[in-house]
Amino acid sequence: MKHKTIQKKLLRYLDEELSELEKVEVQRHLERCETCRDALQTVESLWIAERPLERKTAPPFLWTRISVQLGAEAEKGIFKGFKEPVRLALRPLVTVVVLLFIFFSGITLGDLMTGSSGDVTEISTERITDNFGMSYFEILPPGSLDASSLALTEKEVGR
Amino acid sequence: MNDQELATKIKNGDQNAFKQLYQEYQHLVYDISYRMSGNQEEAEDITQDVFIKIFHGVAKFRGEAKLSSWIYRIAVNTCLKRARRKKLESWISLEFLFQEQGQLEPVSPEVSPDQQIETAEKEQIVQEAIQSLPERQKTALILHRYENLSYEEIASVMEISLSAVESLLHRAKDNLTQKLLPMKKYL
Numbered sequence: 001m002k003h004k005t006i007q008k009k010l011l012r013y014l015d016e017e018l019s020e021l022e023k024v025e026v027q028r029h030l031e032r033c034e035t036c037r038d039a040l041q042t043v044e045s046l047w048i049a050e051r052p053l054e055r056k057t058a059p060p061f062l063w064t065r066i067s068v069q070l071g072a073e074a075e076k077g078i079f080k081g082f083k084e085p086v087r088l089a090l091r092p093l094v095t096v097v098v099l100l101f102i103f104f105s106g107i108t109l110g111d112l113m114t115g116s117s118g119d120v121t122e123i124s125t126e127r128i129t130d131n132f133g134m135s136y137f138e139i140l141p142p143g144s145l146d147a148s149s150l151a152l153t154e155k156e157v158g159r
Numbered sequence: 160m161n162d163q164e165l166a167t168k169i170k171n172g173d174q175n176a177f178k179q180l181y182q183e184y185q186h187l188v189y190d191i192s193y194r195m196s197g198n199q200e201e202a203e204d205i206t207q208d209v210f211i212k213i214f215h216g217v218a219k220f221r222g223e224a225k226l227s228s229w230i231y232r233i234a235v236n237t238c239l240k241r242a243r244r245k246k247l248e249s250w251i252s253l254e255f256l257f258q259e260q261g262q263l264e265p266v267s268p269e270v271s272p273d274q275q276i277e278t279a280e281k282e283q284i285v286q287e288a289i290q291s292l293p294e295r296q297k298t299a300l301i302l303h304r305y306e307n308l309s310y311e312e313i314a315s316v317m318e319i320s321l322s323a324v325e326s327l328l329h330r331a332k333d334n335l336t337q338k339l340l341p342m343k344k345y346l
Contacts, residue, residue, distance in 0.1 A: 073211075
């Protein structure tokens with residue numbers, strides 16, 4: 001068997017994970033090959049020295065980080081029951097609904113304040129005439145300079 | 160309190176039960192995260208992610224497997240997902256051009272006369288060799304060697320067959336041997 005094939009199996013040989021046949025082959029090769037015995041020594045010194053005895057420990061502040069994140073998630077209000085993508089899609093939708101509500105509420109409120117839901121132009125004309133005593137919607141409104149001139153002209157012609 | 164009771168209490172929003180679960184399994188999650196990422200800060204982020212996932216996903220735990228296996232599965236999947244994302248990010252940012260993958264730092268015996276330092280250096284050599292293994296081989300090896308999981312437990316955590324676990328460990332150790340052999344000159 002080639003050196004490379006034997007050396008490849010050295011870790012499994014050390015961990016006793018080779019089949020009985022493979023184990024015998026490796027042992028026989030090692031007995032007569034110094035290069036592979038050296039290789040075994042190298043792998044063994046690294047693999048055995050490295051074996052860990054205790055677990056790595058999490059830093060003490062990690063629980064605080066986790067509980068803060070959970071707290072922040074709990075404060076997401078009406079969206080908390082939804083998954084992140086749904087939550088992201090819902091936000092603009094809710095914003096649009098709220099804006100539409102404000103817009104239509106404004107229109108309804110405006111109608112209520114004018115006191116009638118009739119023709120807007122008609123109401124405006126009446127109100128303006130009432131407030132200023134003249135109609136701005138006639139060609140020559142009464143009280144305007146042109147109307148006064150016309151009346152004077154008619155009087156002079158009559159005389 | 161057994162696993163199922165603990166899970167049920169967390170499902171019902173019991174914060175103390177979740178804290179108890181954290182205290183019981185934080186070492187397990189942090190240890191596997193650290194060994195999979197090879198980086199302390201990354202391990203802390205992964206541990207945080209894993210416990211948030213546990214909190215939100217505890218309703219899915221039905222007690223068919225051990226709670227520890229379920230937690231291992233979440234931890235391993237989170238590690239693999241982050242590793243894939245990191246790899247993608249390094250490709251996008253072209254960082255891989257400047258990374259020396261699989262190149263272990265030479266260890267000089269002159270600067271480490273002390274036995275403890277020598278052991279630490281050997282540990283570093285093995286750890287770096289393990290980090291350079293393909294992800295699935297690395298996962299199987301870490302679960303077996305450092306977490307002392309049986310083949311059956313590894314199969315359950317990685318959601319693969321027993322023969323696949325054997326094959327992964329077999330290839331992991333053969334690859335590792337080939338990575339360790341050139342390190343002889345640094346010993």
